[in-house]
Amino acid sequence: MSFKKNLYRIENLIFVAAFGFILYKMVYGLHIRMSLKGNGLFAGIVQQIAKHQYYITLISFIIFVNSSLVLWEIFSFFVLSFKTEREAKGADKYKRIFRKVRLHYKSSFLALLVTNLLPKLIVVPVFWVWFSHFKGLQLFTVNLKWYSWVYGYFCWEFASWLFHYSSHRVRLLWCFHSPHHGPSEINMTVNWIRFFAESYYATFVHLLILLVLGVNPAMFFTIIAIDGAWGIFTHISEHAIANGRLGFLQHLLITPAHHRVHHAKNHLYLDTNFANTLPLWDWVFGTLQPLKDEVKPAYGLLRNLDATNFFDLYLGEFLLLYRDVRHAQGIVNKVSYIIRPPGWNPASADNTAAVLRQKFLEANPGLAVTSRVRLINWAKSKFLKAEPGSNPVEIPGAGII
Numbered sequence: 001m002s003f004k005k006n007l008y009r010i011e012n013l014i015f016v017a018a019f020g021f022i023l024y025k026m027v028y029g030l031h032i033r034m035s036l037k038g039n040g041l042f043a044g045i046v047q048q049i050a051k052h053q054y055y056i057t058l059i060s061f062i063i064f065v066n067s068s069l070v071l072w073e074i075f076s077f078f079v080l081s082f083k084t085e086r087e088a089k090g091a092d093k094y095k096r097i098f099r100k101v102r103l104h105y106k107s108s109f110l111a112l113l114v115t116n117l118l119p120k121l122i123v124v125p126v127f128w129v130w131f132s133h134f135k136g137l138q139l140f141t142v143n144l145k146w147y148s149w150v151y152g153y154f155c156w157e158f159a160s161w162l163f164h165y166s167s168h169r170v171r172l173l174w175c176f177h178s179p180h181h182g183p184s185e186i187n188m189t190v191n192w193i194r195f196f197a198e199s200y201y202a203t204f205v206h207l208l209i210l211l212v213l214g215v216n217p218a219m220f221f222t223i224i225a226i227d228g229a230w231g232i233f234t235h236i237s238e239h240a241i242a243n244g245r246l247g248f249l250q251h252l253l254i255t256p257a258h259h260r261v262h263h264a265k266n267h268l269y270l271d272t273n274f275a276n277t278l279p280l281w282d283w284v285f286g287t288l289q290p291l292k293d294e295v296k297p298a299y300g301l302l303r304n305l306d307a308t309n310f311f312d313l314y315l316g317e318f319l320l321l322y323r324d325v326r327h328a329q330g331i332v333n334k335v336s337y338i339i340r341p342p343g344w345n346p347a348s349a350d351n352t353a354a355v356l357r358q359k360f361l362e363a364n365p366g367l368a369v370t371s372r373v374r375l376i377n378w379a380k381s382k383f384l385k386a387e388p389g390s391n392p393v394e395i396p397g398a399g400i401i
């Protein structure tokens with residue numbers, strides 16, 4: 001048997017063990033046993049209310065709701081899988097269901113396992129450890145009035161947008177970020193798929209921006225908690241919430257529909273919707289892309305990837321970059337491979353997301369018109385004098401392309 005096949009089988013075995021263990025921890029540990037002992041999340045919520053520690057209550061409540069939603073989503077996935085496979089018989093039925101489980105959950109459970117095997121490298125501890133070294137950057141600090149919280153959150157969102165945008169536009173950073181985009185199916189556990197070292201870069205960008213802009217460090221924990229909670233929810237699967245646009249909320253918040261667009265590999269959707277909670281910065285920078293009924297999202301990477309092959313999903317982009325750099329002629333091309341967008345090569349940029357999306361929008365101009373484009377066109381027609389004989393101004397495309 002080949003090395004690849006053996007590796008795949010070992011991955012499957014580890015996945016089954018991780019799936020059982022993590023679910024056990026979530027159902028039994030988190031919700032029942034520990035709460036009965038007074039240490040669980042539910043017990044924590046009740047105790048903190050009694051102690052009037054409403055701030056900790058809120059955080060515990062958010063985590064409780066999110067983990068309950070993840071469990072409900074997994075449960076409904078199994079119900080649906082057994083329903084669709086009810087015609088299949090015997091071992092074949094279970095083989096087919098196991099294939100589906102692998103497709104939906106293998107990469108996320110294995111990624112969580114890797115992150116937990118490296119506990120010091122996960123995002124929040126890195127953030128707090130680095131914070132003590134970066135403190136000197138803060139020349140002024142805003143107060144804790146409500147409008148300062150709004151300011152703080154917008155600054156955080158700006159940092160998130162910048163971190164995420166650069167993660168898609170610089171090939172080396174894409175290697176760190178691409179595992180999150182590997183799955184061909186989306187659900188709340190996809191949020192667990194973060195290359196462990198991505199947190200270093202994410203922390204660097206966030207801390208730098210927050211401290212230089214004078215955001216009060218007393219806000220950091222709450223902002224991270226709200227951002228994290230919403231970030232998990234926006235990954236909710238289509239079988240749990242079919243539409244995901246959340247009605248009028250889509251104008252105020254990044255919804256599951258927005259984030260499905262971000263995970264899609266359809267050319268219209270490439271490199272859009274980088275924000276986590278608020279659509280503000282995507283709108284400002286022209287990367288906001290609503291879900292279009294005409295274009296059903298297909299999830300995953302542009303390259304051919306078996307999303308159940310965890311090794312390839314987690315490390316494949318690093319190996320491909322190494323291969324390209326090794327074979328590139330001259331130092332300029334080698335460095336360009338590392339810092340230019342994924343898809344670039346010395347002969348052409350035709351396979352970069354920006355070019356693919358631009359070509360799609362040129363071929364489908366009706367899909368390029370967003371509220372931002374409409375506003376810019378309106379402003380131009382109102383305040384700029386149209387040249388004789390010209391039509392009202394039309395901005396092709398909506399992205400920074």
Ligand SMILES: [Zn+2]
Pocket residue numbers: 164168177180181262
């Ligand atoms: Zn992304």
Ligand SMILES: [Zn+2]
Pocket residue numbers: 180190191235259263
């Ligand atoms: Zn995501």
